[in-house]
Amino acid sequence: xxxxxxxxxxxxxxxxxxxxxxxxxxxxxxxxxxxxxxxxxxxxxxxxxxxxxxxxxxxxxxxxxxxxxxxxxxxxxxxxxxxxxxxxxxxxxxxxxxxxxxxxxxxxxxxxxxxxxxxxxxxxxxxxxxxxxxxxxxxxxxxxxxxxxxxxxxxxxxxxxxxxxxxxxxxxxxxxxxxxxxxxxxxxxxxxxxxxxxxxxxxxxxxxxxxxxxxxxxxxxxxxxxxxxxxxxxxxxxxxxxxxxxxxxxxxxxx
Amino acid sequence: xxxxxxxxxxxxxxxxxxxxxxxxxxxxxxxxxxxxxxxxxxxxxxxxxxxxxxxxxxxxxxxxxxxxxxxxxxxxxxxxxxxxxxxxxxxxxxxxxxxxxxxxxxxxxxxxxxxxxxxxxxxxxxxxxxxxxxxxxxxxxxxxxxxxxxxxxxxxxxxxxxxxxxxxxxxxxxxxxxxxxxxxxxxxxxxxxxxxxxxxxxxxxxxxxxxxxxxxxxxxxxxxxxxxxxxxxxxxxxxxxxxxxxxxxxxxxxx
Numbered sequence: 001x002x003x004x005x006x007x008x009x010x011x012x013x014x015x016x017x018x019x020x021x022x023x024x025x026x027x028x029x030x031x032x033x034x035x036x037x038x039x040x041x042x043x044x045x046x047x048x049x050x051x052x053x054x055x056x057x058x059x060x061x062x063x064x065x066x067x068x069x070x071x072x073x074x075x076x077x078x079x080x081x082x083x084x085x086x087x088x089x090x091x092x093x094x095x096x097x098x099x100x101x102x103x104x105x106x107x108x109x110x111x112x113x114x115x116x117x118x119x120x121x122x123x124x125x126x127x128x129x130x131x132x133x134x135x136x137x138x139x140x141x142x143x144x145x146x147x148x149x150x151x152x153x154x155x156x157x158x159x160x161x162x163x164x165x166x167x168x169x170x171x172x173x174x175x176x177x178x179x180x181x182x183x184x185x186x187x188x189x190x191x192x193x194x195x196x197x198x199x200x201x202x203x204x205x206x207x208x209x210x211x212x213x214x215x216x217x218x219x220x221x222x223x224x225x226x227x228x229x230x231x232x233x234x235x236x237x238x239x240x241x242x243x244x245x246x247x248x249x250x251x252x253x254x255x
Numbered sequence: 256x257x258x259x260x261x262x263x264x265x266x267x268x269x270x271x272x273x274x275x276x277x278x279x280x281x282x283x284x285x286x287x288x289x290x291x292x293x294x295x296x297x298x299x300x301x302x303x304x305x306x307x308x309x310x311x312x313x314x315x316x317x318x319x320x321x322x323x324x325x326x327x328x329x330x331x332x333x334x335x336x337x338x339x340x341x342x343x344x345x346x347x348x349x350x351x352x353x354x355x356x357x358x359x360x361x362x363x364x365x366x367x368x369x370x371x372x373x374x375x376x377x378x379x380x381x382x383x384x385x386x387x388x389x390x391x392x393x394x395x396x397x398x399x400x401x402x403x404x405x406x407x408x409x410x411x412x413x414x415x416x417x418x419x420x421x422x423x424x425x426x427x428x429x430x431x432x433x434x435x436x437x438x439x440x441x442x443x444x445x446x447x448x449x450x451x452x453x454x455x456x457x458x459x460x461x462x463x464x465x466x467x468x469x470x471x472x473x474x475x476x477x478x479x480x481x482x483x484x485x486x487x488x489x490x491x492x493x494x495x496x497x498x499x500x501x502x503x504x505x506x507x508x509x510x
Contacts (some may be wrong), residue, residue: 041489091436091438092438092439110438111436111438113436142432146429146432149429150429150432150433150436151436153423153424153427153429153433154424154433154434154436154437154438154441155437155438155440155441157420158420158440158441158444158445159440160477160480160484161416161420161444161477162444162499163480163495163496163499163500164473164476164477164480164495164499165412165413165416165473165476166499166502166503167476167495167498167499167502168472168473168476169408169409169502170498170499170502172408174401174404174405174408177397177401177405178405178408178409179409179502179506181346181366181368181405181406181409182409182410182506182508183346183347183365183366183409183410183508184347184508185410185413185414185446185447186409186410186413187508188443188444188446188447189413189416189417189443189444189446189447190413190503191440191443191444191503192440192443192444193499193500193503194500194503194504195496195500196500197492197493197496197497197500198493200492200496201489201492201493201496202489204483204484204492205484205487205489205492208484208485208487211484212481212484212485215477215480215481215484216481217423218419218420218423218477219474219477219478219481221419221420221422221423222415222416222419222470222473222474222477223474225415225418225419225470226467226470226471226474228459229415229459229460229463229466229467229470230463230467232460232463234296234456234457234460237452237455237456237459237460238452238453238456240418240419240422241418241450241452241455241456242452243422243425244417244418244419244421244422244425244448245418245448245449245450245451245452247421247422247424247425247434248421248445248446248448248449249449251434251437253437253438253439253442
């Protein structure tokens with residue numbers, strides 16, 4: 001099931017789906033595993049919808065970038081069957097979306113985080129793990145609140161910061177010259193500013209509390225940097241840049 | 256000439272230089288073209304040094320990321336011979352530096368900005384242009400102040416923002432989890448945070464006025480985004496993300 005007829009047809013043409021459904025209860029008929037891949041703001045309605053058609057032994061998991069809000073939506077929608085939902089988050093973001101952006105091997109060597117619930121049976125969590133392992137991914141577990149804090153810092157804040165930087169260039173008198181002369185640093189810094197607006201609107205709202213903490217900390221840090229520049233404090237700039245460079249050089253993408 | 260003996264030896268081993276000198280006046284002997292590639296903060300002393308050994312027909316150009324301060328240093332150091340200096344900026348940044356990071360073909364298809372001076376002879380500017388064209392680069396001209404404003408926006412600010420984001424993660428209680436779970440978005444956003452601290456300290460100080468304007472504008476923009484998140488203004492977030500995405504998708508690296 002999806003929201004755009006064109007996208008669904010493309011998915012069928014590319015052999016990504018066998019069958020298209022336009023009714024959630026109908027789509028649930030005979031399903032033993034449901035994978036929810038949609039903007040997190042759309043989750044509450046979908047959990048309500050699938051609850052109506054869910055069969056006894058059906059297991060549900062998701063690809064939502066935030067976990068506390070998705071779990072709350074699942075509890076509200078699934079009620080007593082909450083134990084059938086194993087929350088997950090594959091770390092394989094890309095700025096393109098839709099069936100046209102589908103890639104075999106997307107999850108090979110990537111991390112998938114599961115945030116199992118107290119109500120989950122160990123065998124159901126293990127089944128979802130095997131599903132991801134079969135795609136070549138490596139599964140780790142986190143608590144939902146720790147997950148949301150970490151991803152506010154390393155994913156949600158950078159996305160908003162990239163969107164903001166690009167938006168800040170638009171409409172200024174020298175915007176054309178700015179875009180014309182921007183180089184490889186700009187390209188990489190702003191790659192994620194081409195991400196899906198609705199998906200990121202939902203993430204920003206869903207993870208609001210942690211994200212506000214991160215925005216406040218980042219704005220304060222940029223204020224410190226501003227003061228170093230204003231006071232021409234070369235030693236402080238040098239020390240900060242060297243610390244960051246060392247941490248960045250020691251970091252390796254976990255793959 | 257360079258500042259580190261190990262780097263100079265590596266440059267000789269790799270065939271990047273024929274001769275190493277430890278005295279500027281000596282290095283200038285017989286030189287008909289001098290290319291200054293060093294942190295912009297080191298330019299004033301180097302212009303003074305080369306002025307002492309500069310021969311009559313010697314032409315000087317540079318690779319400095321800022322132009323108004325380098326031109327001021329050249330005027331102070333070269334005095335009446337300022338017309339022999341053609342200021343330049345190749346847009347081919349990389350986070351690695353030194354002779355070990357040298358790459359043939361680095362400038363192929365890249366932009367090089369020249370900011371010629373009123374004192375330059377047209378034939379000297381043309382000679383520097385031919386030098387870059389021979390490396391496969393495309394040469395454009397700008398005024399020094401327009402150059403510094405544009406690069407504050409599309410290069411200097413993103414570098415400081417990337418350094419600041421990485422530095423903001425260091426030392427927090429969940430820093431290890433943050434670096435462990437950071438993905439491809441973080442990788443690209445922070446690539447330039449592995450850049451050379453001294454080079455970027457000098458750029459930040461050299462382009463202080465324009466960079467302060469950019470930092471103020473960016474901090475204000477992030478404050479607006481913070482308020483949208485705080486007020487749960489999904490429509491405003493959606494509109495801003497869509498604007499930025501459209502601009503970023505329409506942008507193509509000029510190569």
